[in-house]
Structures are given as structure tokens and as C-alpha cells.
Amino acid sequence: MNNNESTGIRLKLQEIENQMRIWGFLMERYCGKLLPTIKSGRFPYSNLSNHISDTALVCSLESIYSLDLSFKHCQPLVKKTFSTPECESLQCDG
Numbered sequence: 001m002n003n004n005e006s007t008g009i010r011l012k013l014q015e016i017e018n019q020m021r022i023w024g025f026l027m028e029r030y031c032g033k034l035l036p037t038i039k040s041g042r043f044p045y046s047n048l049s050n051h052i053s054d055t056a057l058v059c060s061l062e063s064i065y066s067l068d069l070s071f072k073h074c075q076p077l078v079k080k081t082f083s084t085p086e087c088e089s090l091q092c093d094g
Contacts, residue, residue, distance in 0.1 A: 037051040038044045062069055 034048065034051075038047045040047050058069060061067065
């Protein structure tokens with residue numbers, strides 16, 4: 001084996017190592033989201049199935065009714081006032 005071949009092998013191994021790191025990171029994120037949904041050690045697959053069904057239901061409700069159910073964008077509190085013509089005609093002395 002000459003120097004060029006060993007360099008090529010080394011570069012290929014580094015490329016594979018980087019791909020394995022990315023794959024490992026993605027799998028940790030995926031499993032990190034799934035594991036908290038498993039509440040039962042006896043029936044884990046039914047818990048996963050229920051979680052998937054619930055997630056699909058929430059996503060469909062979000063898309064049907066144009067909702068934003070995420071907690072990422074906290075909207076500022078808006079002071080709501082109630083006014084009717086009857087209330088506006090009354091003058092409060094205060």
C-alpha cells in the first residue's frame with residue numbers, strides 16, 4: 001500500500017465517522033422525543049401508537065383551523081374591554 005492509498009482510506013474513514021456522528025445525533029433526538037411518551041413498561045407499543053394518533057390529531061386541527069399551538073411565540077397580553085352602546089351612554093362618577 002502506498003501513501004496515496006492510505007491517505008484515501010484515512011479520508012474515507014473520517015467521512016464515515018462524521019456520518020455516524022450525524023446519525024447518532026439524529027437518533028438521540030428522535031429517541032429523546034419518543035421515550036417520554038412511553039408510560040407503560042407492559043404495553044409500550046400502545047403508548048407509542050396513542051402518541052402518534054394524538055400528534056396527528058393536533059396537527060390536523062392546527063391545519064384545519066389555522067391555529068398556532070406551539071409555545072415558541074408567546075403573544076403579548078392584550079387588554080380586552082367590553083363595551084356596548086348601553087354601557088357607553090352611562091357616565092360613571094369616579
